Amino acid sequence: MRRALAGVGASKGLALGRARVRHPHVLTLSEETIAPEAIEAELVRLDAAMQAARDELGGLREKLHGALAQEIGEFLDLHVLILDDPELRAGLRDLIQTGRYSADYALKLQRDRLAAVFQAMDNDYFRTRLDDLDHVIGRVHAALHRRADDGQLGLAGEILVADDIAPAELAELSRQQLLAVVTRAGSPLSHSAIIARGLHLPMVVGCADALSHVNDGDALLVDGRDGLLVVEPHADDLARYHVARAKIEKKRAQLDRLKRAPTRTQDGMDIGLYANGERREEIAEALAMGADGIGLYRTEFLFMGRVQVPDEDEQFHAYRDAVLGMAGKPVTLRTLDLGADKADNSGLALRNEPNPALGLRGVRLSLSRPMLLDAQLRAMLRASAFGPVRVLVPMVTAREEIEAVKFRLNALAARLRDDGVPIGEHVRFGVMVEVPAAALTLLDYADLIDFAAVGTNDLVQYLLAADRTHEALDGLYSERHPAVLRLLHQLFAQARDARLPIHVCGELAARAEDVPLLLALGLRDFSVHPGAVLEVREAIRGADVGKLRRRAASLLQCRERADVERWLERVRAL
Secondary structure, rough: EEEEEEEEEEEEEEEEEEEEEEOOOOOOOOOOEEOOOHOOOHHHHHEEEEEEEEHHOOOOHHHOOOOOHHHHHHHHHHHHHOHHHOHHHHHHHHHOOOOOHHHHHHHHHHHOOOOOOHOOOOOOOHHOOOHHHHHHHHHHHHHOOOOOHHHOOOOOOEEEEEEOOOOOHHHHHHHHHOEEEOOOOOOOOOOOHHHHHHHHOEEEEOOHHHHOOOOOOOOOEEEEOOEEEEEOOHHHHHHHHHHHHHHHHHHHHHHOOOOOOOOOOOOOEOOEEEEEOOOOHHHHHHHHHHOOOOEEEHHHHHOOOOOOOOOOOHHHHHHHHHHHHOOOOOOOEEOOOOOHHOOOOOOOOOOOOHHHHOOOOOOOHHHHOHHHHHHHHHHHHHHHHOOOEEEEOOOOHHHHHHHHHHHHHHHHHHHHOOOOOOOOOOEEEEEEEEHHHHHHHHHHHHHHHHHHEHHHHHHHHHHOOOOOOOOOOOOOOOOOHHHHHHHHHHHHHHHOOOOOOOOEEEHHHHHHHHHHHHHHOOOOOOEHHHHHHHHHHHHHHHHHHHHHHHHHHHHHHHOHHHHHHHHHHHHOOO
C-alpha cells in the first residue's frame, strides 16, 4: 500500500529502488551470566569480535579514494580510537571475568557506563560523541553474532533505510551503487549529510516513521530535496519521477558543457573558481572541471590513520604530485590542521582535551612541534620548484603566530637555496580566517600575507557558538544568520581595501543557491569540492554582480534568517 512519509531533505537528488532495512543493533537488555568455566572462551570470543571490528574499519580506510576521503577517514580514525581505548577494553574484560556476564551483556553495561560519563560532561563535543560510541559498540556486537558487515548492505539498486548511518559507511556503500539513504534520526547539518552531498547521494533524515512502515523489498521513491519518501509508489508517482529524472539528465548534460567555459558573470566580471582536494582522483577531477587551481589541500590526510608521522620526503612527493597534477595552476597547501577533535594515531595531537575546539590545534599545534612544522614547510618549498605553490596556515588568531610561521618559512627557504635545493621563486603565504578574531582584525596583519582563505564551517561555529553536528541546534547553526553575513561583508571589504586576494573554501561556497549571497557581499574567489565546480560555475555565469551589489544594503539590513531567504527569492526572480 502506498505511503508518503515526511522527513528532512539532507542531500538533493531522486532515487527509485528496492528497500534494504537495517534496524538498530539491539543489545541484550536482560542480565545474562555465564558459568565460571566459560569465562575464558567468552573473553576469546570478545577479543575476536573486537579484532574483526577493527579489521573492518581498516579495510574501509584502505578502500577510500577520491571524494571526501579525508573527512570520512577522520571518522574511521575516531572509531578506531574508541575501539582501542584501554578503559573500554579493560571494563569489558572485568565485567566478563568478575561479573561473569556474557560478552553481549558486558557490551551493554560498559556502553551505558561510558554514555553516563559523556552525558555528565559539561562539554557538548563529548556529549555528541555518543553516536560514535554506539556505532563502535554496534559493530562489535554484530561481529559477536557473525552478522554481515554493514558494507555488504549497499547492493546495486537498493535504498538503505536505517536508524542512523555513520559517515565512514557512506563512501563504501556508495561505491557499491547504493542509490539513497533514509534515516530516522540525523540532521541535514550532520557530517553524514555533508558527506552524502559530496558524494551526490540522495539522503532524507529525520524520517520518524521510516523503520515502522518500510519492509525489506518494498519499492521506494526518495526525494532528497523535499525530504519525501514514498513507499510502493503509484503510477502517477512514477510518472513524475521519470519526468524529473529526465530533467536532471538534461541538466547534467548542460553542466558538462561548462567544463571549459569561463567563470564569468553576466556583466563581464571574471570570478576565481578553485577546487578543494588532495587525493590524486580529486586533483585530476579539479583539472578536468576547469578549476583555476587548488584552493585547499588538506595535508593532514597524510597523517591520519597511521602510527608514524610521514617524513619530509614522503610529504614532498605527495605535494609535488599535486603540483604536477594541476599542470601549472596554483596549489594551496595547508599546514597541519590536527587537534583533539580529529586526533591521529601518532600521538601528535592531544587527546581528551577539556574543549577540543578551543584547544591545541592548527597553527598552535604546529608551533608547539617546531621540527614537525619545519619538515612540512621544507617539503612544501621543495614542491614549489615544480609549479606555483601557496602555503596556508590554519586556525590563526594573532599577528604573532603569523610572524612566527612566516619567519620559519623564509629562513628555511634561504637555507634550501644556500644548499642548492631548487624551490619556487616566490611562494605565496596566506592564512585561514576561521576564528572571529582573525576576521575582525584582517587589516592588522594584512601586510604579512599574500592571500587569505575563509573557512566558513568553523567561522560560523565559533561566531554562533553552535556545533553544526548537534541535532538540537539545527535552528541556530546557519551560514545565513545575519551576523555571519555582516562579518563576511566586513571581511571582504577589508581584503578589498588591502588589495588582498581572499577566497571562501567552506561548504557555503559550494552551494550554488548561495552564490548570489557571496557575490553581493563582495566575494570574488570561490574554492569548492571538485564535484560542485560546474554547478557553482553555472550559478556565477547566471549572476549580475552589479545588480547584486546594489542590493547588498538590503541584504545587510536583514534581521533574521527568514529575511535572508526572502532576499534570495527576490534576486532569483530578477
